[in-house]
Amino acid sequence: MTDILSLALMLCGIFLLAGTVKGLLGLGLPTVAMGLLGLAMPPVQAAALLLVPSLVTNVWQLLAGPGLAALIRRLWPMMLAIVLGTLAGSGVIAGTVAFAAGTGLGAALVLYGLVGLLKPQLRVPPRIEPWAGPLVGAVTGLVTGATGVFVIPAVPYLGSLGLDRDDLVQALGLSFTASTLALAAGLALHGALPLAASAISLLAVLPALVGMWLGGWLRLRLRPESFRRGFFIGLLILGGELIWRGLA
Structure with missing residues (x-):
């Protein structure tokens, strides 16, 4: 009983924080x-626990704007x-190469932290989108399948397409939704998606949504750039710790 309560409290705290960051x-x-x-x-256990709150919050983000149909027409090769x-x-994450999954997760966080801090000014010319989008999508998918992290290189790529803020937020929601559903299917194919984990994952939906609301409230009162810098520095530290654990 104590273990279940501890797990529930840990999930609530983590997803409240994660939802706040997303907000x-x-x-x-x-x-x-x-x-x-x-x-x-x-x-693999962490990935199973984040699937439901990730899907709910990403679908919410995906449906937040009016340009979804146009984005799907433009980005469907990348999503596929x-x-x-x-x-x-x-x-990899399902357990056939468990060592690589933990170390890869740390490496993905470090890479994302570096990209976020350096903020490279990238621009993708429209003429190369037909092949660049699928290439970025395939690499993002491999990273997702190996580590459970959806962001590299999809986030920098989508940010380089010149989308306005609302379309970019919706495009990120589309990418994250595709990644979440694909990861769930991949875990299920390898027998690594137990029903118990999915049920426990439901506990994280409410704190994640509360966190998103809190993050939106804070966005009106804080300097997002300062928070953003701290967030990416935190990812560097967290990723370094995971790499250290994997190599120890």
């Missing part, structure tokens, strides 16, 4: 949740590649 920045829930849960359990890449790579 402030428009992204970060699965990244923060995977990183913190990865300190306490194998990445994300799904195929995730299915191809999901054997």
